[in-house]
Amino acid sequence: MTKRKLSMPFWCVANPVGDPFGPSVMDRISSLETCDLLCRARAERLIDFTAAHDDDLVAWDPHHLEDDLDPASPASQTLRALKEKLDAAELPMIMVTCGLHGNPVFRNGGLTNPNPEIRLLAARKVMRTIRIGNSLGAEYLTYWVARDGFECQFAVPWERSYRYLVESLNLAESYAKEQNGSIRHGTIEPKPNEPRGEMFLPTTGHALGLIAQLADPSFWGVNPEILQHEGMTNLTAEVAVAMASHAKKMFFLHLGNQKPGQFDNDLPTLVGMDGVKEIVAVFWLLDRMGWQGHVEFDNHIPRTDTAPGKENSTRIRMDFIRQNVENYRMIEKKSRDIGADPELAKLMAGLWDREPALAKLLSSGDAAGILKAGVDYDRVNGTGLGIARLDQAVTRRLLGM
Ligand code: GLO
Ligand code: MG
Numbered sequence: 001m002t003k004r005k006l007s008m009p010f011w012c013v014a015n016p017v018g019d020p021f022g023p024s025v026m027d028r029i030s031s032l033e034t035c036d037l038l039c040r041a042r043a044e045r046l047i048d049f050t051a052a053h054d055d056d057l058v059a060w061d062p063h064h065l066e067d068d069l070d071p072a073s074p075a076s077q078t079l080r081a082l083k084e085k086l087d088a089a090e091l092p093m094i095m096v097t098c099g100l101h102g103n104p105v106f107r108n109g110g111l112t113n114p115n116p117e118i119r120l121l122a123a124r125k126v127m128r129t130i131r132i133g134n135s136l137g138a139e140y141l142t143y144w145v146a147r148d149g150f151e152c153q154f155a156v157p158w159e160r161s162y163r164y165l166v167e168s169l170n171l172a173e174s175y176a177k178e179q180n181g182s183i184r185h186g187t188i189e190p191k192p193n194e195p196r197g198e199m200f201l202p203t204t205g206h207a208l209g210l211i212a213q214l215a216d217p218s219f220w221g222v223n224p225e226i227l228q229h230e231g232m233t234n235l236t237a238e239v240a241v242a243m244a245s246h247a248k249k250m251f252f253l254h255l256g257n258q259k260p261g262q263f264d265n266d267l268p269t270l271v272g273m274d275g276v277k278e279i280v281a282v283f284w285l286l287d288r289m290g291w292q293g294h295v296e297f298d299n300h301i302p303r304t305d306t307a308p309g310k311e312n313s314t315r316i317r318m319d320f321i322r323q324n325v326e327n328y329r330m331i332e333k334k335s336r337d338i339g340a341d342p343e344l345a346k347l348m349a350g351l352w353d354r355e356p357a358l359a360k361l362l363s364s365g366d367a368a369g370i371l372k373a374g375v376d377y378d379r380v381n382g383t384g385l386g387i388a389r390l391d392q393a394v395t396r397r398l399l400g401m
Contacts, residue, residue: 007049039089096133111168134181149196225254256299
């Protein structure tokens with residue numbers, strides 16, 4: 001099986017890592033400096049792609065909403081310099097996403113903001129992001145639900161909010177097609193809460209449900225963020241990725257680590273209290289399902305591991321990229337070893353591959369045949385399954401024993 005392709009976004013590497021209780025520790029770096037670090041990671045063959053918010057690349061000036069169309073603007077100049085660096089390093093920008101969470105004007109939402117003036121600003125910012133993405137060769141436009149949400153339920157025009165979401169995503173899709181550039185698909189990234197108390201697309205299931213209401217569902221897919229976003233409300237990543245991948249809607253995924261039920265931990269891959277078994281299971285099942293997409297890291301350096309100063313700024317950030325990749329490759333190896341293990345395969349077959357003729361009959365939908373088939377209820381009901389033995393055998397391999 002080939003190694004999965006990996007993407008490291010600008011925002012993860014540039015993040016100077018503050019939290020709501022304390023300021024950033026790391027020195028801030030510019031988009032061109034971030035690009036240099038990513039190009040180094042490409043030269044070391046760590047990553048295959050990168051991704052960015054519009055804001056990670058160039059500042060947004062609400063008084064010049066189409067500054068990217070002026071070749072002499074600072075934004076255009078920076079974008080050209082970034083493109084040169086990425087091209088020289090052979091590092092494709094695979095995804096762009098519009099930051100609708102940072103600028104304070106979007107504090108009550110972007111696409112669903114009840115104020116049409118702010119929705120107009122959001123629409124123009126998304127359109128500019130599409131043009132920026134095309135200029136850099138991006139394939140995907142991602143919509144993360146961000147501040148489209150609420151804290152007070154009576155402050156939401158419920159009969160309009162999902163319409164606003166549908167209209168805005170339809171506009172993004174039709175504008176992307178009209179531009180006829182490199183962006184060919186959109187993805188929706190759900191999240192239950194943070195930065196808002198509640199968000200309009202809390203889970204992968206909600207995002208898939210919304211896609212069915214859009215003008216061109218074939219344009220849209222999802223990029224669940226695991227283990228973080230589903231895990232924050234104690235849902236399991238396995239279910240999210242299996243359902244999205246079964247629907248052929250999981251174009252890529254976001255990866256990091258999370259203790260279930262907590263705030264958005266955004267810990268690097270495999271780092272932290274929990275999640276080893278779950279994440280190995282995710283990639284084991286995605287291999288079983290034949291999922292072909294790429295993995296994009298979405299996490300940040302733990303604040304404990306940051307330090308100020310120029311030399312730290314480069315070394316710690318490069319180490320962060322390396323650790324994410326090394327840890328992902330550990331998961332990839334372990335999940336594939338588990339998938340290829342003959343003893344486990346036998347235990348699984350014992351659970352799944354009983355009565356093949358009957359399984360075939362049920363799949364056929366042949367109602368008359370199904371009505372005629374017999375089952376020995378007492379025998380079936382009188383047999384325990386031994387699932388704990390299978391689980392123990394997996395755990396033994398995870399612990400390397
Ligand atoms: C935050 C999200 C965020 C998005 C990014 C891309 O919780 O994971 O990082 O992935 O804005 O749209
Ligand atoms: Mg994410």
